[in-house]
Amino acid sequence: MSHWIQQLRENDNAAYLIYLLLLLIFAADSQTQLGFAHGFLYAPLLLLASLTNKLRLLHIIFFAAIILIWLGVLVSPAAPQGFSFIFVLANRVGACICLLLIFLQMRAVIYLQRQQNKQRADMEMQKQQLQLANKLTKFARWTLDTHTNTIRLSEEAKALLPNASKSRFTLSQFSGLFQQPYQAAIQQLLSDYLEQQQPFDIECPCLLEGKAECWVRIIAYASAPTETTMQGIVQDINSAHQISIRLTQEQQRFKQWADSLPIVVWTADRNGNINFVNQTLAAFTGIATSQLVENWLDSVHPDDQQQLMLHWQHCVQTGDPYNIEFRIRRHDGSYIWHLTKAVAEYDSDGAIEKWLGSSMALTAASKKHDTAWLN
Template identity: 65%
Template sequence: MSQWIQQLRDSDNSQYLVYLLLLLIFAADSQTQLGFAHGFLYAPLLLLASLANKIRLLNTCFYSALLLIILGIFISPAAPQGFAFGYVLANRIGACICLALIYLQMRAAIALQLQQARQQANLLRQQQQLQLINQLTHFGRWTLDPHNHMLMLSAEAKALLPAGSRSKLTLSQFSALFHSPYQSAVQQLLSDCIDLKQAFDIECACRLDGDKTHWLRIVGYPATDGGTSMHGIVQDINSAHQISMRLAQQQQRFKQWADSMPIFVWTADSSGSVTFVNQTLTAFCGKTEQELSDNWLDVVHAEDRDAVMAHWLHCVKSGDAYSIEFRMRRLDGHYVWHLVKAVAVYDTDGKIEKWLGSAMALGTAAKPGAVKPYNVLSG
C-alpha cells in the first residue's frame, strides 16, 4: 500500500486520474434522478487527491467537485414524484459541507507533511555541510557530562586522537592523551568548564604513530540551550602549527643573519612602522630594539627629520625605493652621516607586504649641532 501511495506521489499522471474520476462521477450524477446522494461520491476522490501530497491538485479537485455538485442540480433528471426539492438541496448542501470539512483537514495534513519534508531536507543539508566542514577543517565534537565527569567523543574526534582512544573517557583519561606539559592544563580547563561554566581554547600536543608529535586544538564551551552539559571540538591544527614553526624558524634565522652584519639592518611593515632593527643598530644608538621601533626619529638629527620623514612617507605610499643620507646620533651623543636605503617586498596580490632596509656610515662623526646638507638620492 505504501509503495502504491509513493508511486502516486511521484507520478505526474496522478492528476489525470483524479480529473478522469471527477468526470465519471459527474457523468453518473447527470444520468441519475435528483435526490440520490451522488455528491458524496466526491469525498473519496478528495482523499485520493490528498494522497498525491499536492496542494494544487487538492484545490482543483475540491473546487471542481463543488461546481459539479451545483451543476448537477440543473442537468440531472428530475426527482421522483413526491420527492420535495428541499430534500434535493439539503442533499447537495450536505455534500458540499462534507467535502469542505474533508478538504480543510486534508489541506492541513499536506501542509504539515510539506513542512516536515522541508525540515528534514534542511537537516540533511546541514548534516552534509557539517560533514564537509569536518573534512575540510579536520575537527570532531565532544560532550562533557558534569554529573559523572565523563567526556563523550564523536567518531570524528576519536579519529583525531591517539590510536586506542575510547569514545567515553574520564577527565584524567582524556588529559593523559597529551604530552605531560599540557596534561594538567587540559584537566584544569575541563574542571573549570564544569564548575564555573567557563569556555576555553587551548593548543596542545599529543603523540600519534609512535613518537610523532601531533598538534590539536581543544575548545570547550557551556551549553547554550540552558542545559548543564558542556560541548566542544577537537581540531587538527598540525599543518598550521608546522607552518607557524617554519615561519618562526625563518624569522629567527633572519634575525641571526641581520645581527651578524656590520651594517644596520631594519624592517618595516606596509604602513611604514619599523618592526625590527639589528643589534648593530641598537649598539650604535644605545637604545633597545623596542625603543628604536617606537621612536626611531629620536636618533635622527633635528635638522634632517622633516625631509627624512617626508621622503619615507612618499615611498611608503608610492612603493618607490627609499634612499637618503641623514645624520644619526651615536651612543656618545655625536652625529654620523649614514646612507639609508630600503626596498618594498610585495605579496602575491601585488600589495606591499613589508620593507627591507639598511644603513651604512658615510664618514667620521660630527659633533652635536654640526650641520651637513642632506642629500636625497634617486632610487
C-alpha cells in the same frame, strides 16, 4: 500503504486517473434520477488528490467537483414522482459543504507537510553544512559528565586523538593522552571547569611514539550550573602549528641572514612602524635592537628628523619607494651620513603588506660627491 502513496506521488499519470474518475462519477450522476447522493462520491477524489501532495491538483478537483455537482442538476433525469425539488437542492448543498470541509482540511494537511518537508530539508542542509565545516576545520565534540566526572569523546573527536583507544575517560586518563609538560595543566583546567564552570582554550601536542607530533586545540564552554553535562570541542591544529613553526623558522633564517650583512637591514609594517632592525645597526649605535625598534628616531640627528619623517609618511601613504640621506649617531657620539632606501611589499589584494629597508653608511668622499651632483 506508505509505499503505495509514494508511488502515487511519483507517478505523473496519477492526475489523469483522478480526472477520469471525476468524469465517470459525473457520467453516473447524469444517468441517475435526481435525489440520489452522487455529489458525495466526489469526496474520495479529494482525498486521493491530497495524497499526491499536489496543491494545484487538489484545487482543480475541488472546483471541478462543485461545478459538476450543480451541472448534474441540469442534465440528470427528473426526480421520482412526489420527490420535492427542495430535497434535491439540499442534497447538492450538503455535498458541496462536505467537499468544502474536506478541501480545507486536505489543503491544510498539504501546507503542513510542505512546511515539515522544508524544515527537514533545511535541517538536512544545516547538518551537511555543519559536517562540511567540521571536516574543513577538523572540529569534533566532547562532553564532561558532572555526575561521574568522566569525559566522553564523539567518534569524530576519537579519530582526531591518535592514541584515544576508547570513548570514555576519567580526567587523569584524558590528560594522559597528551605530552608530559601539558598533562598537569590540562587536568587542572578540567578540574576548574568541573568545579567553577570556568571555560578554557588550550593548544597541546598528543602523546605519540616516535618523533611525529600531532597538535590539537581543546576548548571548553561555560555551562549553566543545573546542566549535568558540559560541552567542549577538540580541533586538529597540526597543519596550522606546522605552518607556524615554518613561519618562525623563516623569520629566524631572515634574522640570521640580516645580522650577517655589513649594512643595516630593517622592516616596517604597512603603517610605517619599525618592527625589526638587524644587529649591524645595534653594533653601530651601541643600542639594543629592542630599544631601536621602539625609539629608532632618537638615533637620528635632530636636524634631519623632521624631513625624514615627512618623507617617510608620504611614502607610507602613497607606496612610493623611500630614498633619503640622513645622519645616524654612532656609539662614540659622532653622526655618520647614511643612505636609506625602502620598498613596499604588496599582498594579493594590492595593499601594502610591509616595508623592506636598508641603510648604508656614506664616506665623506661619497657624501661630497652626492652633494655636488645634487647641486
